Amino acid sequence: MESEPLQEVDLGGNRAARSQFVLAFNDLTYNVRQPKKKAVRTPSFQRGRVQAVPYDIERPPKVKTLLDRVSGEARQGEILAILGPSGSGKSTLLDALANRIARESLQGTITLNGERLKSGALLKVISTYVMQDDMLYPMLTVEETLMFAAEFRLPKTWTTRDKKKRVEVLIDQLGLKKAAKTIVGDEGHRGVSGGERRRVSIGVDIVHDPIILFLDEPISGLDSTSAYMVIKVLHEIAEKGSLVIMSIHQPSSRILNLLDRMIFLSRGRTVYYGPPGSLPKYFSEFGMPIPREQNPAEFTLDLVHKLQEDEQTDPTGIRRLVGFCKSWGLRNVSRREPSTLRTSNGMSLNEVIFNCIPHARLVNGTIPNYANNPWTEMWVLMKRSYTNSWRLPEIFISQLGAVIFTGVLCASLFWKLEKSSTGVTERLGFFSVAMSTMFYIVVNALPAFLDERYIFYRETSHNAYRRSSYVISRAIGGFPALVVYSVVFAGVTYFPVGLDGGFNGFLYYTICSLAAFWSGSGFANFLSGILTEFVSGFAVVMAALRFFLTFCGFYINRDRIPHYWLWFHYMSLMKYPYQGAMQNEFGNNSTCFSRGVQLFDNTIIEQFPSDVKGSLLPGISMILGTNITTQTCMTTGPQILEQNAVNDLSKWDEIWVQIAWGFLFRFLFYIALKVGSNNKRR
Structure with a gap:
């Protein structure tokens, strides 16, 4: 069967008006086995001397839980932020949602509009993953960097003029107009600022207007102003119809106001899930009200960190917060919109994606893996x-x-x-x-x-x-x-x-x-x-x-x-x-x-005059039975x-x-x- 014709959409337009996407995850659990410890021989004391007993004790490998029945959802037009202290499982949850953990290793379900994503290739088409490190070509300008990304990610049916228009829209969307002609730069070449560089990095990955954005700590290493500008750009991208999921370490009050949903983790367990505005009420009901002058996110992180440190001596503290999160979520579940609805117009997931992704061609459940042919890519x-x-x-x-x-x-x-x-x-x-x-x-x-x-x-x-x-x-x-x-x-x-x-x-x-x-x-x-x-x-x-x-x-x-x-x-x-x-x-x-005259090279005779060496050659010729002169070739x-x-x-x-x-x-x-x-x- 022939593929259906490619459908064009305005990459700078508002997708939210045409469809609605909900990414839901339920009871996500991820365990890893730590390496086995080598067998050890246990000592015993006999007659005042330490001796090894004739058997070994092999300790079984430990199983470490990185995610423990984590549930939640992210909606189109919103930002879901994953927070927690170091080692809490932020990046692990982000990787799980982005299909960067093998399916056989991850327990639980992840659905988009109520349907399981059976193909990892489908998620690659509709999503992007922005890494923490801003690895870019240093001598390309911002405009060139985004233009090359457009040539890779946008289909060949798009003309160069269309791609340039898309890049112009993206530059305006990212707030990079003034830096468009500036090189990205590196340690040895002065270029854009750290915040602008991070926005360029985001732009490279969203030039094809993906439905879902996964970002690993996008404001790490930035000052407060640059960090706010990055999150503000992501907020605008979400408002135009994308679904943004990101891990973040410690948001400021201004950044907190731009987030729609938050999920706090403590060693893989959920200690809070909901909107930022509900944090004061949540902890008030828990019995630890947040002081008015304190950032709710900072209060939560400090509390979780303290409870984690005290877990060895008093494990009830963190367990009580995890249990309260579950009961609080059950009391408020009726207020949420159902996450299993297909779409407002009854279309299937594939139909919605087909209408939203410009280079997706869904025929009999198949999609193209790449936007262009190999020759275009190499060029x-x-x-x-x-x-x-x-x-x-x-x-x-x-x-x-x-x-x-x-x-x-x-x-x-x-x-x-x-x-x-x-x-x-x-x-x-x-x-x-x-x-x-x-x-x-x-x-x-x-x-x-x-x-x-x-x-x-x-x-x-x-x-x-x-x-x-x-x-x-x-x-x-x-x-x-x-x-x-x-x-x-x-x-x-x-x-x-x-x-x-x-x-x-x-x-x-x-x-x-x-x-x-x-x-x-x-x-x-x-x-x-x-x-x-x-x-x-x-x-x-x-x-x-x-x-x-x-x-x-x-x-x-x-x-x-x-x-x-x-x-x-x-x-x-x-x-x-x-x-x-x-x-x-x-x-x-x-x-x-x-030649013959060089026959004596590297010997004691080498220092003698040439006529003396030449006079020795007839005698050597007689002994060997062959005629050797000064010009006879000895080595070819x-x-x-x-x-x-x-x-x-x-x-x-x-x-x-x-x-x-x-x-x-x-x-x-x-x-x-x-x-x-x-x-x-x-």
């Missing part, structure tokens, strides 16, 4: 990356500078190598230094990769684009820089060092360098997908590069490596560019690297390759293997991102 990703990098050229310039510096250093150190046995040794040293340098240079960008990974996790958590699109765009977008590095390094080193092969040799050397950069950058990408911080990442990189260099064939020939370590040799990324460069240099049978390039056991692959096969390594590491990078972005708790 937008590369365009955004180039825009940010063009204004932040430090990474490219530093890497190019490292390439030039290393190339000049190698060229001056290995200047015009001789064709002699000493020159052969020096050539091998040059190849090992040159090829290992390429890997050190590309992994220097690891910190930038790690920072960008957090942006990736945030954007893909609600299907802004495919993971494969990101990996491919990274590979294509970064390739031109690798070409520049390769051409520059080859141009700076090849002819000054005096390598053999002419232009064809230079061309292969450049391609071999490019293949080394390609596999090395793939390795760096893979590391950025599995490592969590730069310090540990740098240690892993250094260990890996040392491993690659040790087994590449420079320090020990392949024939000399024990058979049980031989597979390390083939896993070394440096083996292939190193041996490819060797074959390019020594593959010509007509090139001689040691292929003989050097044979001596170094460089004969398992052709020089072009060395290139293909490096290319394959680059693709393999990028595939592993994709797998690492796929596994790492699975942010559901178990």
Whole structure:
């Protein structure tokens, strides 16, 4: 069956007039098992000495309850705030409602308009999750940041003009008109303020006008004025038809007036649920009235914190408050509107969502996972990356500078190598230094990769684009820089060092360098997908590069490596560019690297004049039965390759293997991102 045509809606309009959504949760319970403690041997006393009894006691794992039968509801057009002391379960409840906890681990029910959300993909389409950290591209302006988000999240049927209009409406809605042309900024580049940055972060996630907004402590780290502005914006968004659920630590009185419903938690248990205005009455009936001059939210948090601290000695206090919350809720339940109604006009949940989400296409219960095709996603990703990098050229310039510096250093150190046995040794040293340098240079960008990974996790958590699109765009977008590095390094080193092969040799050397950069950058990408911080990442990189260099064939020939370590040799990324460069240099049978007069090099006779050494050659010729003159070629390039056991692959096969390594590491990078972005708790 063909899909129904895409329906357009005004993303800046008021949805509340068309539909009504109620997200209800009942008896949510979430338990986690703490790790088992190791078996211990219990001591016993015998004849004044401590001895271990011959049996072990294994303590069973503890089960910790993070949510304990939590119930409530959030309504469209309102803000539900989740409050509580640290460790009370605020983020856990938010994750449960946002489908970030595995269904099999969570007990209880979550319904939207009385219907259970059977598909997690459906919730991704109608909701967004705004994380606490504002990870944004620093050199993009506010307008550009939101425009790129619109290109990701709005369907391709929207024209560029329509997307720009949506961004203009959003900028006005977020109160960012004055900052629209200002870069976001970071520690090294001055940009928008902290409050504006937080609003930009929210705007990125609501550009597609989701029905439900989940926010993890959106005012954390902000001053009171900036915090109030953020909540005021969220209040306006809710009034225009969205359902806002957020965790918040300690709201001011002004912020409290903007909230519609509150749920206070204490170690996963509900101690209050209702509107902020009912807090004085609630605690008055509980027997602990709130002083008039005190913020009700602060009073509640202080009381809960005190009861939690006293729970070890007097557990009745917090239990009494939890019990009172249940009885108080039962007495007031008749005043609430029923949360199980479908909609005011009798439409099903799917019908309501179909009418409210511009890129939702519900046919036979299926919906599209992404707003655009992979080609559009890759184009937008590369365009955004180039825009940010063009204004932040430090990474490219530093890497190019490292390439030039290393190339000049190698060229001056290995200047015009001789064709002699000493020159052969020096050539091998040059190849090992040159090829290992390429890997050190590309992994220097690891910190930038790690920072960008957090942006990736945030954007893909609600299907802004495919993971494969990101990996491919990274590979294509970064390739031109690798070409520049390769051409520059080859141009700076090849002819000054005096390598053999002419232009064809230079061309292969450049391609071999490019293949080394390609596999090395793939390795760096893979590391950025599995490592969590730069310090540990740098240690892993250094260990890996040392491993690659040790087994590449420079320090020990392949024939000399024990058979049980031989597979390390083939896993070394440096083996292939190193041996490819060797074959390019020594593959010509007509090139001689040691003649008869050089037969005495590295011996005691080396210091004698050439005519003396030449006079010794006839005697040696007579003994060996062959004619050796001062110009007789004693060592050819292929003989050097044979001596170094460089004969398992052709020089072009060395290139293909490096290319394959680059693709393999990028595939592993994709797998690492796929596994790492699975942010559901178990």
